[in-house]
Amino acid sequence: MSVLVYVESPDGHFKKTGFEVASYASKLAATMNTDAIALVIGKADQAGDLGKYGVSQVIHVNSNDNIGFDSQALSRIIADTAKEVNANVVILTHSSSGKALAGRIAVRMDAGLASGVNALPDVSDGFKVTRSVYSGKAVATVSINTPNKVVSVMGNSISVDASGSAVTPDNKSVSLPATKLQVIEKKVVSGSVPLPEAELVVSAGRGMKGPENWGIIEDLAAALGAATACSRPVSDADWRPHSEHVGQTGIAIRPNLYIAIGISGAIQHLAGVNNSKTIVVINKDPEAPFFKAADYGVVGDLFEVVPRLTEAVKKFKNQ
Numbered sequence: 228m229s230v231l232v233y234v235e236s237p238d239g240h241f242k243k244t245g246f247e248v249a250s251y252a253s254k255l256a257a258t259m260n261t262d263a264i265a266l267v268i269g270k271a272d273q274a275g276d277l278g279k280y281g282v283s284q285v286i287h288v289n290s291n292d293n294i295g296f297d298s299q300a301l302s303r304i305i306a307d308t309a310k311e312v313n314a315n316v317v318i319l320t321h322s323s324s325g326k327a328l329a330g331r332i333a334v335r336m337d338a339g340l341a342s343g344v345n346a347l348p349d350v351s352d353g354f355k356v357t358r359s360v361y362s363g364k365a366v367a368t369v370s371i372n373t374p375n376k377v378v379s380v381m382g383n384s385i386s387v388d389a390s391g392s393a394v395t396p397d398n399k400s401v402s403l404p405a406t407k408l409q410v411i412e413k414k415v416v417s418g419s420v421p422l423p424e425a426e427l428v429v430s431a432g433r434g435m436k437g438p439e440n441w442g443i444i445e446d447l448a449a450a451l452g453a454a455t456a457c458s459r460p461v462s463d464a465d466w467r468p469h470s471e472h473v474g475q476t477g478i479a480i481r482p483n484l485y486i487a488i489g490i491s492g493a494i495q496h497l498a499g500v501n502n503s504k505t506i507v508v509i510n511k512d513p514e515a516p517f518f519k520a521a522d523y524g525v526v527g528d529l530f531e532v533v534p535r536l537t538e539a540v541k542k543f544k545n546q
Contacts (some may be wrong), residue, residue, distance in 0.1 A: 231264050231317050232282065250280045256281075263411060265282040266288065274287045279392060286495065289400055297403075297407075297408055335377045343381050363405075365520075421454070422454050422471065427484045429447050432461055438467070450537050453486075455494065456516065459474055485507070505522045509525045509536075
């Protein structure tokens, strides 16, 4: 038996989450005394570089095709490949694509499914994985008792370990049925750091008073090399794009550092960010609920605190 990891390559490039699941699969395979095999479908630059993250083999299917996303076709390729390489564990990224694929693959493989896991499985007595539940307020342990298993991994849950070396991909071609999907419009959010992958996030709320003041947030994010985000009232008011809305009804993130500026900390917002490793809150209201969830807090006027923080970051980096 082996471990198969499907690595997404949107627009022909791997993202950080792809390297994370490759590392996850290789570390899991090591605990199971087996091999980790990576599967890439469609165009991908330097697919063999996945070997640097511990996989022993890279299978590249239809490497010259721009396949796009068809969950039915992709799930069939992944399940068929798992059968060919005798893999009883399939690893996916818990992305929008991974969520659409995981259930279909589990059905095709007659497998148990654990979605959105945040740590490596414990295989000392069965196969047990943990995941956040109740909007991050608790952690559940899930046991998969079926011979075949499908696991989707939350982003930023495991460190990327690039200690291996590149391998030569095994290229293969498969025939795909005509898709039933029709793409009417495609919108791609551009930005230096995509929110789901960001390790550092600077976020702001209604305390900014208006979109014209957002420059100080962007300056701090640029100094830190961070992504920018916002609370729901800000995106609803069109101060910032909806793609930056984090929270229960927006994007759930788990960065290493989350700086919340001028955000009161409603439960709906906390549900999307409370898996952050470190939370810093800047708010002039000492009774703001967010302070209860913060690792560090600054009570003060954000229009005074944030520029000074930005200058301090720049000074520190220039040392």
